[in-house]
Amino acid sequence: MKTRYAALLLGALTLAAALPCVSQAAASDTYPSRPLTMIIPFPPGGTADGFARAVGQELGKRLGQPVVVENKPGANGNIGSASVAHMPADGYTLLYGSLSTLAVNPYIYPVKGYDPRTDFVPVTITHQMANVLVVGEQTPFHNVAELIKYAKAHPGKLSFASAGIGNTMHLAAEQFLAATGTKMVHVPYKGGAAAINDMLGGRIPLMFDNLPAIVQLVKAGKLRALAVADSKRSPLLPNVPTMEEAGVPHFTNVVWVGFVMRKGTDPKIVHKLSTEIRAVLANPKFRKIQEDQGYQIIGSTPEQFAQTWKAASKEMGELTKRIGIRVN
Structure with a gap:
């Protein structure tokens, strides 16, 4: 996989040494006044599921409201993702998306009346792997x-x-x-x-x-x-070569994952949640636990996420066309 958006991710890998300051006025004084829902469009027990639940638990503590997790798998994440696209843009539903659900699916799982590229707004890329x-x-x-x-x-x-x-x-x-x-x-x-x-x-x-x-x-x-399939060996598997070292040149396949929300959500709420999630990711204890499992923590701003997403969508469109993958 070519990684023309890799530089954008690397720019965020510092995890914003200084998280953006958001005043209390950045979102309604009463937000959140009730539990949030986190939709995970993948089966329970997978890598995305475990990471998202860990974030949700810590996020709930920071917000003072529980984050209720719902798994809605199917069609490579399209079923759960499309369901969020038809929910109210009230700031109480987070969707956990990935490179495949947000940038690949539009090319191989077209759904009438739904397109993640236009139906959602980025919150933060949590990690890559x-x-x-x-x-x-x-x-x-x-x-x-x-x-x-x-x-x-x-x-x-x-x-x-x-x-x-x-x-x-x-x-x-x-x-x-x-x-x-x-x-x-x-x-x-x-x-x-x-x-x-x-x-x-x-x-x-x-x-x-x-x-x-x-x-x-x-x-x-x-x-x-x-x-x-990375540009360098993993410290968790130091004896395993990269694909290039193994004899397949210019071969990488690194996946980013993160949160998005329904288009139309108050930008103040989007930025508040982005800041709070990035604070969870920046916590040294949380970060170490996740990195010890193979997650590369990122913690991007919504703006950084938007750039990465746009570049990845273009690349995935070219890749799926070249490979010839499409599900009607």
């Missing part, structure tokens, strides 16, 4: 070169899992096939957890998955990591 090429311990592959050699000798014999059609795990695999001139069969699952379970059971040989989802399984010897 690299995808990792992992294989089951029962497979004979110990490095990327062995995998490529086998795949070229047996086109179409190997299959790879993903969390769903158009998910970044799927796109990473398709990029890998295009970059290496190999052919494999895609097996989409309803969420990454189900795919991992089948890998552990020996029913599927390989997949790309987010680092936080597989790092402990790799350390425990239950999965084998062949390469990290």
